[in-house]
Amino acid sequence: MTKLRLGRIEDDKPVKVTIELPGAVHRDLARYADxxxxxxxxxxxxxxxxxxxPMLERFMASDRAFARRRSPSAV
Known part of the structure; x- marks a missing residue:
């Protein structure tokens, strides 16, 4: 079986954000959680x-264009 991209999730001080998800995305996230x-x-x-x-964090870390723009040398 292929390993999931998401590993262990560490506890961190959260910041509250409210979003709405399509039902299909929520169901897929629940399956992913399982x-x-x-x-x-x-x-x-x-x-x-x-x-x-952590999914968003991993997504942004793997986005090379975003990493270049985020880099201090890009300013």
Whole structure:
């Protein structure tokens, strides 16, 4: 089985953000949470809202164009 891109999720001081998700995206996130729990060996899947921040972080880290713009040397 291919490993999921998302590894263990560390606790960090959260900042509250409210978003609306299409139902299909929420269902897929719930399925991902189930797979993530099985792969990382945690007892119960994390709530969907705990998955979104590390997913966004990983997405932005893998976006080369964003990384170039974010870099201090790009200013």
């Amino acid at each position: 797979a993530h729990a099985r792969e990382t060996g945690i007892e119960r899947p994390l709530p969907v809202e705990r998955l979104i921040p």
